[in-house]
Amino acid sequence: MTEFPKLSYEALTVGEEFVSDPHLVTPEDIEAYAFAVDDHHPWFSGPSPFGGPVAHPTLMANQALHLRHSKYVVHAGLHAKMEFNFLEPVRPGMRVRSRGRVIDKYERRGRQYMVTEYVTEDETGQALVRGQFTQMLIPEGTRHAGR
Amino acid sequence: MPVAEAIAKGHELPSLTKELSQRRIDVYSGVRPRSIHTDEDWAREKGFRTTLAQGMMSTAYVSEMMTRLLGAGFVKGGTISMAFIKPVYAGDRLTVHGVVKATRPEGAGTRVVVEVWCQNQHGEKTAVGTASGLAP
Numbered sequence: 192m193t194e195f196p197k198l199s200y201e202a203l204t205v206g207e208e209f210v211s212d213p214h215l216v217t218p219e220d221i222e223a224y225a226f227a228v229d230d231h232h233p234w235f236s237g238p239s240p241f242g243g244p245v246a247h248p249t250l251m252a253n254q255a256l257h258l259r260h261s262k263y264v265v266h267a268g269l270h271a272k273m274e275f276n277f278l279e280p281v282r283p284g285m286r287v288r289s290r291g292r293v294i295d296k297y298e299r300r301g302r303q304y305m306v307t308e309y310v311t312e313d314e315t316g317q318a319l320v321r322g323q324f325t326q327m328l329i330p331e332g333t334r335h336a337g338r
Numbered sequence: 339m340p341v342a343e344a345i346a347k348g349h350e351l352p353s354l355t356k357e358l359s360q361r362r363i364d365v366y367s368g369v370r371p372r373s374i375h376t377d378e379d380w381a382r383e384k385g386f387r388t389t390l391a392q393g394m395m396s397t398a399y400v401s402e403m404m405t406r407l408l409g410a411g412f413v414k415g416g417t418i419s420m421a422f423i424k425p426v427y428a429g430d431r432l433t434v435h436g437v438v439k440a441t442r443p444e445g446a447g448t449r450v451v452v453e454v455w456c457q458n459q460h461g462e463k464t465a466v467g468t469a470s471g472l473a474p
Contacts, residue, residue, distance in 0.1 A: 223365055224365075224366075224398075226362065226365055227362050227363075227365040227366035227395070227398075228356075228362070228366065228395060228398040228399065228402070229356055229357075229362065230398065230399075230401075230402040232402070232405065234413075239410075239413075240409070240410040241410065241413070241414070245413060247398060247401065247402075248401045248405070248412070248413055248416060249394060249397055249398045249401050249418075252394045252397070252398075253366075253367075253392075253394065256394065267372075267374055267380075267384050269374075269393075269422070269425075270392065270393035270394065270422055271393075271421065271422060272419075272420065272421045272422070273393065273394060273397055273418070273419075273420055273422075274417070274418065274419045274420075275397065275416075275417060275418045275419075276416075276417050277412070277413060277414060277415065277416045277417070278414070278415075279414060280413050280414055329384060334383070334384055334385030335384055335385040335386065
């Protein structure tokens with residue numbers, strides 16, 4: 192049974208790891224994502240140079256970004272930086288999961304940040320996307336001052 | 339346009355313009371309470387004037403621009419590195435820009451590095467970074 196403590200800068204440990212549940216990529220996921228980002232490339236639903244439909248390269252980014260939700264209740268946060276390395280296309284029918292590790296946390300100008308490196312893999316363990324992201328924590332009981 | 343011209347250093351990529359409706363943000367982020375992306379009251383409580391788009395929507399737009407430039411060489415072998423420097427709000431209109439910054443040999447092809455940025459309807463930069471991919 193997983194417990195979900197509230198995420199705080201103090202609770203977070205550099206080196207701690209996260210793993211998502213597997214997600215079956217469906218044609219509906221790809222279609223919904225295409226609507227969300229208003230990009231209806233023909234490769235998303237028809238032939239592509241990869242032998243069949245492929246998803247938008249950033250389709251599974253939210254799976255990675257939400258990794259910390261697999262362990263913590265997250266009060267609020269802002270995404271500060273994102274890096275992607277697209278290694279293999281994500282295709283409908285794959286079962287993909289993301290794994291991540293906290294590689295840094297730091298405070299700057301009164302704000303708290305965490306840095307996570309991640310990989311998104313298919314069911315065989317083949318890496319599809321690698322990268323890292325930096326998230327700002329907005330502690331409970333505080334407001335973001337705006338940027 | 340010939341590939342060599344499209345990837346020449348200094349070449350400006352065709353820009354993209356995106357309208358960020360709340361409906362698109364809802365589909366991107368999934369509607370839930372206590373989310374700065376989909377719960378307006380919560381976003382205000384957290385100090386924002388209204389709901390915000392996820393920063394990653396901007397990376398998706400850059401991905402679209404790069405796929406238009408490089409096709410399969412971005413879908414497999416592409417990279418994006420971006421910093422989100424200003425909030426993007428529901429109702430904003432973003433324009434995505436790119437300028438070829440460098441090219442270098444990689445394997446049998448050429449890696450094309452593009453400086454990318456997004457600007458809102460007020461001309462303010464909201465995200466900046468680089469993207470790259472492989473040209474045949």
